[in-house]
Amino acid sequence: MQATVDRLIAQLPILQEVPVWAVYLVWMIVVGAVLLATVSLIAGITSWVERRIAGRMQSRIGPNRVGPNGFFQWIADGLKCLFKEDITPDNADWSLFRVAPYLVFVGMFGAWAVLPYSARIFAADLNVGILYVMAITSLVVIGILMGGWASGNKWSLFGAIRSSAQIVSYEVPAGLAITTAVVMSGSLSMQGIVKSQAGPMGILGWNVFNNPFATIAFFIYFIAAVAEGNRTPFDLPEAESELVSGYNTEYSGMRFVFFLFAEWANLFLIGAVTTTLFLGGWQGPFANPDTWWGVMIGGGWFFLKSCVFVFILIWLRWTLPRLRVDQLMGMCWRYLVPIAFVCLLGTLLWMSILGQRAFFGVIKMAAGVGI
């Protein structure tokens, strides 16, 4: 991003009058606002998509009044929630209660800054991109715990405790699967991981096709990401039938919308990170990063792959029942973690024996592709 701003200053002499830090600051605010707008749009549209798909799966229609096919339902809902009365329960811990939704939102939103939307379209390309994503999404746990505790409601606390146990546990297999992908790509930076998955037709170089252990690691990462996003079949923290919404029971109005917002935007985020790590990010047929239309097509591939995952997540939610807490934790610690370890070791072995090869060892990768 710094390079972009420097080029901008060089091309627009008027900006050289202003101190450099001010230009950087304004640029950061502009980028942040654009990202915020994009995330809001994506969250809102995902909520509409979810309701329509859920309706279709349940032999009913879903929202169809507000706008064509109910397309503006989410705008109506958002506006409604803005005007709702803001209730803080008596027992609640005032300051923590108010801060919790923002923490959850920041934890989710921070990760969007490093997503590689396309070869040239990104907000920041940290050289520890994926590590940063893991770290910032952990803020969500603090937010949920705060929300559950500060509500002053035993059932909310229940949901918060379950959620924190779940998220923290599932960080382990997620981290191991991420390490597998990083090992294959040779870089922690998101753009670097995507670039390392170049290959014939843009498809054969993907990490998921690199070796059989990587395919398993892909599934492990996806399951762990679903658990971290508190989605069914792992939505015990918000189990509607037991806890009436768990940690966000006592929230109303805009604060409640923040929680929901974070959840829907998280769907896309799960998809985005999974495609970056395993499915080649913006790599795809005709996504040549050198030409401008190749860059646009790459952006399109990224978006398309993430949307496929969003659809899968919605599909899972409306089909499967939920796992009980001990089954959930048992699955993580007794199944996913050992398998993730095996995948990591297997990938390392594979790579040490066969070197940098793609598509199950068939295609020889050119040296230097990756970093």
Next chain:
Amino acid sequence: MSALNTDIWTLNMGPQHPSTHGVIRFLLKTDGEIIEDADPDIGFLHRGLEKIAELLPYAGFMPYTDRLDYLAAVNMNWGWALSVERLADIEVPLRAEYLRVIAAELNRISSHQIAVGSLASDMGAFTPFVHAIRDREMINDLFESLCGSRLTFNYCRIGGVSHDAPEGWIERLSDYLDYYEPMVDVFNDLITNNKIFVERLKKVAPISAQKAISYGLVGPNLRGSGVKFDLRKDDPYGIYPELEFDVPVGLGYHEGELGSCFDKYMVRIEEIRESIKIIRQCIERIPEGEIVAKVPRNLKPPEGEIYCRTEAPRGEVGFYVVSNGSPKPERVKIRTGSFAAMSTIRDLARGWMIADLVAIIGGFDVIAPELDR
């Protein structure tokens, strides 16, 4: 771990709760997630039906029996009608008997649809519930053309039924059964054979047959524990002796425990199939004739008492009626299956988790109006 200072947590699974199947309250004492004591506090839906029965003539109490278990209204109506008819020696015409069986079995199907759907929805799968409701809507439409009402039918009368099947109703019923029978398999594919659902339920709270009998469990709750007893076969009434059907029993499906929640759930699914069989036989054999016997306007049964039980979807419902020769009963005692099921929960839930408590309540198919009368 005795050095840790752990407390027992008191939680209130309050009268308003998305999954307690009505207005029921539990005072839970839990050690984290594990329940130490689940004390049910019932009576939120107590309307004093037994007291009201002493104020009304025999025929006038019929609509109140609808509200006794609103999801299985015809079965409740039939129980009351049967008790009074046996007490007053009233003979019911044959066509009315067939219509009663058809309506009762149709109501059994719709009640079980809600029962299995809501157990699935309590487990987190929202779609099977909506599918079950979609199929149940057609039964409601059938009943609407039969007797005018979609939920509380008030269909039986002392001595027969209230309305005859309109023109073309039997054909529509037959079409519905042809549509619905394969849908049970579709439903099973969606949720019954789903590994997560089975794992949630197959080992939860098994009850041995002995304990089930001692607690007075009846209906699918009892049959889920392996006791093959069905009032329609073992103490029959109406035209049930002439009909052929099986009595499904819990078998420890999917290598679970015998008498667990999953067994009870499977018994209900299989009972839906048996009910379809019964209705088909009745459709073939239904004769023409009267639909209600000639009963005096001011019915005064002879002095005496009777206890009469019928098989409702939630177990046997028994009416103990004491008559003193006047037009109003002296005492009516209604014995329902959910009452016994609820009394079991306190001893049963100890040691299970809160998520399992939801499964237990759903597996017993407890419904509040029947519990509290």
Next chain:
Amino acid sequence: MANPEEIAKALETEFKDAVLDSNVKNSKFPHVVVEVSRLNDICKFLLNDDHMAFDFLSAIAGVDKGDEFEVVYIIHSYLRNHSFAIKTRVPRSGPRVPSVCDLWAAANWHERETYDLMGIIFEGHPDLRRILLPQDWEGHPLRKDYKYPKSYDGIELRRDDDNWPDPGDKELYE
């Protein structure tokens, strides 16, 4: 499978003086009336004896008969596939009946309900408190001389004299 006459006969031979009355011949509701003090022994016999084997207690009903209460136990047997009923009578002034909770687990809640609605006290019951009505309710509604309270917990019971559906029942309200 025994018919009611055989059951009554077995009870009469076993407990000669405890069986006060029996109504089993051609009866719609075959039952015997027993002495309240021997109730526990009789129920134990009915449960444990091989030919009786009444393992299922269906209902316990209290009936208000004026100067005495009748407590009806309706029992069935899955093993032998027969049904029967036992009645005892207790005076209105001191309605105390021994509890059968240790014999049939189903009795627990049925006895609580009979206590709640009829006011019959079951001695030996582990947890005799109201079940359907709130804990601070006064009176036992199913009794024939029950007067509805004027208000409960601030909620008033109002009635509109002219529009009351059945004026004959006015004496029920105070």
